[in-house]
Amino acid sequence: MLRRDFLKLSAALSAAGALPLWSRSLMAATRPTLPVPELLSADPRGEVTLTARSGFSLWNGKKVPSWGYNGNLLGPALQLERGKPISVNIDNQLPQATTVHWHGLEVPGAVDGGPHARIEPGQQRTVSFTPDQPAATCWFHPHQHGQTGYQVAQGLAGLVILKDKDSERLLLPKQWGIDDIPLIFQDKQLSADGSQIDYQLDIMRAAVGWFGNLMLTNGVQYPQHPVPRGWLRLRLLNGCNARSLTLATSDHRPLYVIASDGGLLGEPVKISELSMLPGERFEVLVDTKDGKPFDLVTLPVRQMGMSLMPFDQPLPLLNVLPLNIQASGELPDKLVDMPALPAVEGITSRWLQLMMDPQLDQLGMQALMRKYGTKAMAGMGMDAHHGMDNAGTAASHDHSTMAAMDSGNKAPAYDFHNGNKINGLPFDMHKPMFDAKLGEYEKWTISGEGDAMLHPFHIHGTQFRILSENGKPPKAHRSGWKDTVRVEGWRSEVLVRFNYVANAENAYMAHCHLLEHEDTGMMLGFTVS
Numbered sequence: 157m158l159r160r161d162f163l164k165l166s167a168a169l170s171a172a173g174a175l176p177l178w179s180r181s182l183m184a185a186t187r188p189t190l191p192v193p194e195l196l197s198a199d200p201r202g203e204v205t206l207t208a209r210s211g212f213s214l215w216n217g218k219k220v221p222s223w224g225y226n227g228n229l230l231g232p233a234l235q236l237e238r239g240k241p242i243s244v245n246i247d248n249q250l251p252q253a254t255t256v257h258w259h260g261l262e263v264p265g266a267v268d269g270g271p272h273a274r275i276e277p278g279q280q281r282t283v284s285f286t287p288d289q290p291a292a293t294c295w296f297h298p299h300q301h302g303q304t305g306y307q308v309a310q311g312l313a314g315l316v317i318l319k320d321k322d323s324e325r326l327l328l329p330k331q332w333g334i335d336d337i338p339l340i341f342q343d344k345q346l347s348a349d350g351s352q353i354d355y356q357l358d359i360m361r362a363a364v365g366w367f368g369n370l371m372l373t374n375g376v377q378y379p380q381h382p383v384p385r386g387w388l389r390l391r392l393l394n395g396c397n398a399r400s401l402t403l404a405t406s407d408h409r410p411l412y413v414i415a416s417d418g419g420l421l422g423e424p425v426k427i428s429e430l431s432m433l434p435g436e437r438f439e440v441l442v443d444t445k446d447g448k449p450f451d452l453v454t455l456p457v458r459q460m461g462m463s464l465m466p467f468d469q470p471l472p473l474l475n476v477l478p479l480n481i482q483a484s485g486e487l488p489d490k491l492v493d494m495p496a497l498p499a500v501e502g503i504t505s506r507w508l509q510l511m512m513d514p515q516l517d518q519l520g521m522q523a524l525m526r527k528y529g530t531k532a533m534a535g536m537g538m539d540a541h542h543g544m545d546n547a548g549t550a551a552s553h554d555h556s557t558m559a560a561m562d563s564g565n566k567a568p569a570y571d572f573h574n575g576n577k578i579n580g581l582p583f584d585m586h587k588p589m590f591d592a593k594l595g596e597y598e599k600w601t602i603s604g605e606g607d608a609m610l611h612p613f614h615i616h617g618t619q620f621r622i623l624s625e626n627g628k629p630p631k632a633h634r635s636g637w638k639d640t641v642r643v644e645g646w647r648s649e650v651l652v653r654f655n656y657v658a659n660a661e662n663a664y665m666a667h668c669h670l671l672e673h674e675d676t677g678m679m680l681g682f683t684v685s
Contacts, residue, residue, distance in 0.1 A: 190381040191374045192333035196232035207247040218350045223310035229375045231314025238320035243284040248275040260294030265658025270665045271301035290419035291323035293391045293437045305671035309355045329389035329485030342395045344368045362572040362676045363520020364461040365398020380475040386483025388442045394432040397671045403430040406451035415439035418619030418637025422494040425633040433612035435669040444478040463534040504598040516575035574677045582677030588663045589680040604643040611643040616664040623649040654684040
């Protein structure tokens with residue numbers, strides 16, 4: 157059944173009284189319905205076109221300028237098949253240069269879409285590749301250095317749905333928009349009059365990231381969606397610039413995680429809450445056989461700036477309305493065979509130290525406190541940050557600045573644009589930091605020791621396995637294929653291998669996926685030969 161036919165049917169059933177009594181009243185409410193992105197497959201020539209363009213979105217009753225791929229906001233879901241070549245024609249109709257990065261796809265550096273793959277306004281670029289990795293929910297987004305946060309905030313993001321024979325043999329829910337539902341979560345900050353997206357990369361946001369108080373699911377606020385009764389598959393993407401999420405259901409029904417960033421797990425993992433870092437994807441199954449409505453919610457998180465209203469209490473993201481129609485998908489006991497972890501003795505090891513300038517840390521925290529007060533600290537003490545050992549340190553900084561102004565000397569402005577670093581160096585577009593060998597395993601240790609910031613660390617060109625996450629063994633649902641790992645005040649270890657070449661002109665990136673950290677230097681390029 158096509159999604160449009162399903163929605164027509166649900167409307168007809170509602171009118172005819174075939175929906176439950178509670179559902180009839182809820183469907184009549186003013187809450188918006190969930191927009192489901194179009195599935196975009198290659199034409200007979202193996203080609204698709206993505207046009208990055210400007211448009212408008214309707215939020216809080218106002219038309220707000222936004223950007224999207226092939227539309228006003230976000231983009232289609234690009235459907236790929238393992239082993240089947242595809243050519244993507246990218247047309248940039250935006251007023252500034254952009255790139256398109258295939259986040260989670262293992263493709264050669266020449267088509268990965270990092271900051272080197274710049275497409276000027278009015279120009280086009282065609283990238284061709286053949287995906288060769290397990291079925292997964294990936295995504296695409298801009299990667300223009302210094303502008304990634306801005307461009308994603310304007311609305312540029314879309315899903316990639318990669319299929320393979322192993323996943324298709326499973327009896328999982330597969331009806332797009334019916335029992336297989338894509339959900340992209342993003343927060344926005346609008347201007348005071350609500351007329352535009354209020355994106356600023358200033359010293360506060362360079363430290364803690366850009367965040368807003370408007371939470372969107374597929375581009376709308378708290379939508380509703382009718383679903384058949386049975387197993388419901390949710391493909392989840394945290395598309396926020398900086399905000400981490402903790403997802404749960406309003407009535408405490410469990411979530412069964414079946415897939416992470418790079419594909420299916422060995423078997424489903426039953427959980428009550430699902431933490432998601434910016435850029436992460438998970439697929440979960442939820443049982444709706446009881447026919448009762450429920451909300452998917454995000455719970456309060458402990459992260460700088462992210463505990464302010466309305467995120468200081470459970471916030472509904474989607475209202476799920478089961479119909480009197482039975483679903484056909486199942487929750488298998490076993491999913492796919494996960495390969496055992498290889499031995500790590502004797503392999504190449506790398507240490508990546510994530511660093512924030514003490515001055516950026518200090519000034520960023522001061523700016524956050526001035527604007528939002530102590531609640532913005534999310535219960536984390538000032539002494540967790542460089543230069544913030546006690547109130548006197550901050551006070552002495554402010555007094556020295558005031559003294560300089562009183563004496564007629566203007567205090568020099570701090571340039572935060574290279575304030576975030578890896579191994580002591582901000583990102584250098586023209587100088588890769590190291591070379592990895594094609595097809596060989598490496599152990600990378602990514603350290604966040606020295607600050608209390610959350611760093612969702614993402615590596616291009618690979619799906620890795622987590623050996624330890626913040627000093628602990630990875631949880632069961634984080635033990636499969638991943639491209640992003642949590643680094644927060646301690647160190648995480650990952651086992652990586654690269655199956656494609658990336659030269660210096662088209663280097664792979666490794667970076668913090670808190671986009672304002674990435675845009676202010678916490679990124680490195682590396683080659684694979």
